[in-house]
Amino acid sequence: MTFDTAHELLEQYRAGGLKPTRVVSSILEKIEQLDSKIHAYVYVAGERALAEAKEIEQTRKKGPLAGIPIVIKDNICVEEEVTTCASKILEGFRPPYNAAVIEKLKTAGAILLGKSNMDEFAFGSSCETSVYGPTHNPWNLECVPGGSSGGSAAAVAGGLAVMALGSDTGGSIRQPAALCGIVGMKPTYGRVSRYGLIAFASSLDQIGPLTRDVRDAALLMNVIAGHDGRDSTSVETPVPDYTKALSKEIKGMKIGIPKEYFVGGIDPEVEKIVKEAIHCLEKLGAKVEPISLPNTEHAISVYYIVAPSEASSNLARFDGVQYGFRTQRTAYSVQRSEEQEPLRQMYFATRGEGFGKEAKRRIILGTYALSSGYYDAYYLKAQKVRTLIKNDFDRAFESYDCIVTPTSPTPAFKIGEKTSNPLQMYLSDIYTISANLAGIPAMSVPCGFTKQGLPVGLQLLAKPFAEETLFHVGYAYEQANEWHKRHPVL
Amino acid sequence: MQSKQPSELKEDQIRYVAKLAHLSLTEEEVKLYSHQLNDVLGYMAELAKVNVEKIEPTFHPLPIHNVFREDEVKPSLPVEKVLENAPAKESSFFKVPRVLPPV
Numbered sequence: 001m002t003f004d005t006a007h008e009l010l011e012q013y014r015a016g017g018l019k020p021t022r023v024v025s026s027i028l029e030k031i032e033q034l035d036s037k038i039h040a041y042v043y044v045a046g047e048r049a050l051a052e053a054k055e056i057e058q059t060r061k062k063g064p065l066a067g068i069p070i071v072i073k074d075n076i077c078v079e080e081e082v083t084t085c086a087s088k089i090l091e092g093f094r095p096p097y098n099a100a101v102i103e104k105l106k107t108a109g110a111i112l113l114g115k116s117n118m119d120e121f122a123f124g125s126s127c128e129t130s131v132y133g134p135t136h137n138p139w140n141l142e143c144v145p146g147g148s149s150g151g152s153a154a155a156v157a158g159g160l161a162v163m164a165l166g167s168d169t170g171g172s173i174r175q176p177a178a179l180c181g182i183v184g185m186k187p188t189y190g191r192v193s194r195y196g197l198i199a200f201a202s203s204l205d206q207i208g209p210l211t212r213d214v215r216d217a218a219l220l221m222n223v224i225a226g227h228d229g230r231d232s233t234s235v236e237t238p239v240p241d242y243t244k245a246l247s248k249e250i251k252g253m254k255i256g257i258p259k260e261y262f263v264g265g266i267d268p269e270v271e272k273i274v275k276e277a278i279h280c281l282e283k284l285g286a287k288v289e290p291i292s293l294p295n296t297e298h299a300i301s302v303y304y305i306v307a308p309s310e311a312s313s314n315l316a317r318f319d320g321v322q323y324g325f326r327t328q329r330t331a332y333s334v335q336r337s338e339e340q341e342p343l344r345q346m347y348f349a350t351r352g353e354g355f356g357k358e359a360k361r362r363i364i365l366g367t368y369a370l371s372s373g374y375y376d377a378y379y380l381k382a383q384k385v386r387t388l389i390k391n392d393f394d395r396a397f398e399s400y401d402c403i404v405t406p407t408s409p410t411p412a413f414k415i416g417e418k419t420s421n422p423l424q425m426y427l428s429d430i431y432t433i434s435a436n437l438a439g440i441p442a443m444s445v446p447c448g449f450t451k452q453g454l455p456v457g458l459q460l461l462a463k464p465f466a467e468e469t470l471f472h473v474g475y476a477y478e479q480a481n482e483w484h485k486r487h488p489v490l
Numbered sequence: 491m492q493s494k495q496p497s498e499l500k501e502d503q504i505r506y507v508a509k510l511a512h513l514s515l516t517e518e519e520v521k522l523y524s525h526q527l528n529d530v531l532g533y534m535a536e537l538a539k540v541n542v543e544k545i546e547p548t549f550h551p552l553p554i555h556n557v558f559r560e561d562e563v564k565p566s567l568p569v570e571k572v573l574e575n576a577p578a579k580e581s582s583f584f585k586v587p588r589v590l591p592p593v
Contacts, residue, residue: 092575093575094574094575096567096568096571096572096574096575097567189551189552190552190554203549203550203551204551229559232554232557233550233552235552235554295540297536298536298537298540300533301533301536301537302537304530304534305534312511316511316512319512320577321576321577321584321586322572322575322576322584323575323576323577324575324577325577326577326578341588341589341590341591342587342588342589343587343588343589344512345587346586346587347512348512348513348514349514351511351512351513351514352513352514352515352516353514355513357519360513360515360519360523361523361526361527363511363513364504364507364508364511364513364523364527365527365530367507367508367510367511368499368503368507368527371507371510378534380547381537381540381542383547383548383549384542384545384546384547384548385537385542385545386548387542387545387546387547387548388540388542388545390548421529422526422530423526423529423530423533426530436551437548437551438551439551439552440551464551464552
């Protein structure tokens, strides 16, 4: 039961052999038993989850996810439940409202298990910048689970939740999904409402599913996708039934393999495994051809200008006034000028004490890139190169249905290995960030294991609002293999 | 305003930018960030060689424009509920340290 998918559980509920309370209590037991080692959760809402399960049983509530336990990344607002973005500066924050996706999950009958660990404000690729300490990869506890949705990925991979919500600004759903051996999807920008998602980079952020298989990702997308008037960037395009796209037949589908994703920095074992997966797609009848996305090499530079710029602006709201942490300092130095007024001293101290190292690093980088005189050289230049990256994809999708790449250049690395070198850490996002810059949907599916037993992910990309193509190709690949049936021994 | 070329982030500049961002940093942090961000900016210098003549910036990935809606009065969050999260409050207000200098 521990590693059952949501669709398998739903089937067992329908058949009458299994009840949500039993599933919830067995997961809670597992959390109790294993989460001291994995540390996927920052908060477990055990009693409430059990009460919700009971209610669903008693009322025989129907819904596409009725009785399915799910964990929520700690940057998505759940009413009255501590939501901190794994940052000290949001210490004790209890949102007075639910995010749009939470409303939808509740209507669908899903049971909220609690909040999952993440990099502080989603700034990171390893889950190590959390104020609560790192999450461990269920496949090897000495390794990172990836990030920033590392807690969500580790919970699903380790059997501590059936499915999870994460957010993806530069790969934060796909990279941890790859490193933990599960399915993760970043929808098209605008497909899922961001209302109630605590903003990191508003032109890049999307909420999406982390699940054990492709069908579960489709089920969860059916629930969370759709227009929401409270997010003015959410789009009115109708939401199809994504499960209808799950077909094993991909004969004749045109798949492009960008050569720029197989140079430099890629781990040879990852390269070999991904190439085998591409060969499998070919055997299934897809027409696979090499393509070029020539501006790929600029993606990291563009992203690490655009994302911190937007972040430095979004994080201005954390100042110790409306919510969260305020410095304990109450004595302020004598005011000699406007700059030294006690209110400003409180802002400086609160932010200096409340933000972690990576958050401060990005605030400084972003503020610098936006500062007077440097705007043209950094921010504006980056946004223009972003157009070139987007144009590369537009051109490719004129001839191809889907683009296939590795999700991450390496398997999970050791905890602590990259923390002292931010540039090395930033480079681990090299294959995922282009999708955010271009706004296109992308998915990671498990495609094998290294000799050390660490999972590797295959990334699929499609044109805007072509999530169905990703479900189609992802499902065909998954069903032709057995990777999603392997689980870590804990 | 004349546009400046990307340059090294010296410690003084880190202090200046931190001030713009309302962020107090320790001297240790100033040194660390100056060193680390120079690495990052050094890497980004590669953007200089990209030709973007006649290329429009993509501030937003989708071609969406201003979204209008009816200007209707709708209920907003209750004041008490919002104030529950405030580190300091008084009656129905957020409370902050002194703003005006003592007379």
